[in-house]
Amino acid sequence: MIYLIAGFGILAVLFLLARLFVAADPARLSRFLTWFFGAIAVLGAVAALVLLLLSERLVPLLIAAGTFSPLAVQLWRRWRSQASPTGSKSSRASQVESDMIAMTLDHASGEMSGTVKRGPYAGRRLERLSESELLDLWQQCRIADADGTRLLEAYLDRAVPDWRQKAAASARQGASSDQMTRDEAYAVLDLAPGASEAQIREAHHRLMKKVHPDQGGSNYLAAKLNRAKDILLGA
Secondary structure, three states: OHHHHHHHHHHHHHHHHHHHHHHOOHHHHHHHHHHHHHHHHHHHHHHHHHHHHHHOOHHHHHHHHHHHHHHHHHHHHHHHHHHOHHHHHHOOEEEEEOOOEEEEEEOOOOOEEEEEOOOOOOOOEHHHOOHHHHHHHHHHHHHHOHHHHHHHHHHHHHHOOOHHHHHHHHHHHHHHOOOOOHHHHHHHOOOOOOOOHHHHHHHHHHHHHHHOHHHOOOHHHHHHHHHHHHHHHOO
């Protein structure tokens, strides 16, 4: 009879605890369980230490722990470095910058993205530029930024596979038409509107040294620079 009453008592306590568990606030319950199991772990460690002291096995255990602890620390550090999300993130992308372009390459997908740093398209994303704007930016890079030219060509090879044919067709069309606005002339010479005559001549001289046909440059780009200077100087 006593065992039956004790059994009913235990069931009642378990039922009450189950109801309290269901109705408890999740955050408070989580904190309680954390402290509860932490206390059990501490008590277990203390009890184990007392048993080791009583059985005179503590000293051999400390010697063994001291022997293997450097290996355990080394294994822990290696695991942390391999599992660290920041370490894997830094190896997933590369960033390269030139005077006019900042480019990012995603190693996992192979996708390239970038931002224009200088010129008429400054602050705009390469992905937001139209094909004609990308080709125009490419022409500007060929004049003022050799590293940016290579970066943009790599981007165009992925984004616009036939861009070279379109650039050649645009060059032929441009050669047959000599029209250029003053804003376009300023952009070609990489100058701000309202630049002085001395600034125009200096920019023209500096850029011509880079693209002059005698230096292995482009006749088309040299003609563009000459035309831009003539427009701005009223020749």
